[in-house]
Amino acid sequence: MRKRRSSNRFTGTKLGILAGSLAATGVISGALAWPAWIQEQEGTEREATVQSPGTSVSTPSPPIAGNSSSSSSSSSSQRPNSSHTRVPAARSRGS
Amino acid sequence: MLLAAIVLSFLVTTIASSAALSSHIFWYLGRAAGLVAYWLLFSSVALGLVITSRAFRGLLGRPWVFEIHKFLSLVVLGFMAFHIFIMLPDQFIGFRLDELLLPFRSHYRPVALTLGGLTFYGSILLTASFYVRRFIGHRSWRALHYLSFLLYVLAILHALLTGSDSGNSLVQLSYFVSGLVVLLLLAERILNPQPPSLRPLASDTAAAR
Numbered sequence: 619m620r621k622r623r624s625s626n627r628f629t630g631t632k633l634g635i636l637a638g639s640l641a642a643t644g645v646i647s648g649a650l651a652w653p654a655w656i657q658e659q660e661g662t663e664r665e666a667t668v669q670s671p672g673t674s675v676s677t678p679s680p681p682i683a684g685n686s687s688s689s690s691s692s693s694s695s696q697r698p699n700s701s702h703t704r705v706p707a708a709r710s711r712g713s
Numbered sequence: 714m715l716l717a718a719i720v721l722s723f724l725v726t727t728i729a730s731s732a733a734l735s736s737h738i739f740w741y742l743g744r745a746a747g748l749v750a751y752w753l754l755f756s757s758v759a760l761g762l763v764i765t766s767r768a769f770r771g772l773l774g775r776p777w778v779f780e781i782h783k784f785l786s787l788v789v790l791g792f793m794a795f796h797i798f799i800m801l802p803d804q805f806i807g808f809r810l811d812e813l814l815l816p817f818r819s820h821y822r823p824v825a826l827t828l829g830g831l832t833f834y835g836s837i838l839l840t841a842s843f844y845v846r847r848f849i850g851h852r853s854w855r856a857l858h859y860l861s862f863l864l865y866v867l868a869i870l871h872a873l874l875t876g877s878d879s880g881n882s883l884v885q886l887s888y889f890v891s892g893l894v895v896l897l898l899l900a901e902r903i904l905n906p907q908p909p910s911l912r913p914l915a916s917d918t919a920a921a922r
Contacts, residue, residue: 628781628784631781632781632784635781635785636788639788639792642745642752643746643749643792645745646745646748647738647742651737
């Protein structure tokens with residue numbers, strides 16, 4: 619009887635560890651993805667605004683590297699999900 | 714656990730692709746799984762040291778600690794496998810399977826990735842040793858277990874040299890605190906060794922079942 623109870627406790631702890639680890643992975647992934655997702659949404663909205671009728675698109679400014687969070691009009695031409703959300707070294711992959 | 718992690722990696726890949734989610738999700742999942750794998754590895758190593766520590770004698774039931782230590786090593790392996798295989802569908806970094814599994818084949822930080830690969834293979838060996846303990850004998854099993862400290866150091870080096878989040882102050886703090894805890898437990902173990910009669914025996918494993 620005692621052995622069975624102890625075994626049950628182990629199972630509960632094991633399930634807790636597994637569930638906690640999976641939850642932590644989900645939460646951390648979400649936290650990492652969130653800023654990029656927000657930026658992606660903003661980029662999509664800006665692109666839609668720029669392309670809407672009656673909106674001038676005559677002089678798009680080039681994107682400024684590393685300054686994508688800027689609220690200036692230059693960021694509107696930057697593609698969503700740009701590589702600046704990555705580790706800089708990852709971008710260094712060449713050809 | 715290892716197989717489950719590989720299956721889960723491919724399952725997530727399929728779901729994410731069919732749901733037309735951003736391919737970047739694999740990158741974030743990989744980074745998160747790497748961090749969780751490190752913290753699980755730390756927990757496993759720390760619990761392993763606690764089992765034979767005098768300071769913790771009587772505080773934690775030894776069969777319970779041993780069983781959770783053993784289970785943690787299995788979960789670590791699963792998260793390591795997930796951390797590796799979930800990187801495959803990420804199109805930005807573009808890893809191939811051989812780059813992830815073979816040493817010095819990666820186009821991206823080959824030395825740091827090799828350290829991670831060695832940690833993974835060492836963990837497979839160490840986890841398997843739990844299940845072949847009766848065949849290899851307690852002394853060999855114990856000798857093999859010293860490998861865990863090397864694997865822990867390799868994991869920290871891999872995290873620091875490769876990890877995209879190593880610049881994050883919270884992550885750095887967690888590495889520092891966990892490393893310090895392992896060092897202190899190791900120092901306690903060396904300076905205050907247990908008499909042979911109190912060392913964990915095969916009966917501990919049997920009691921934990």
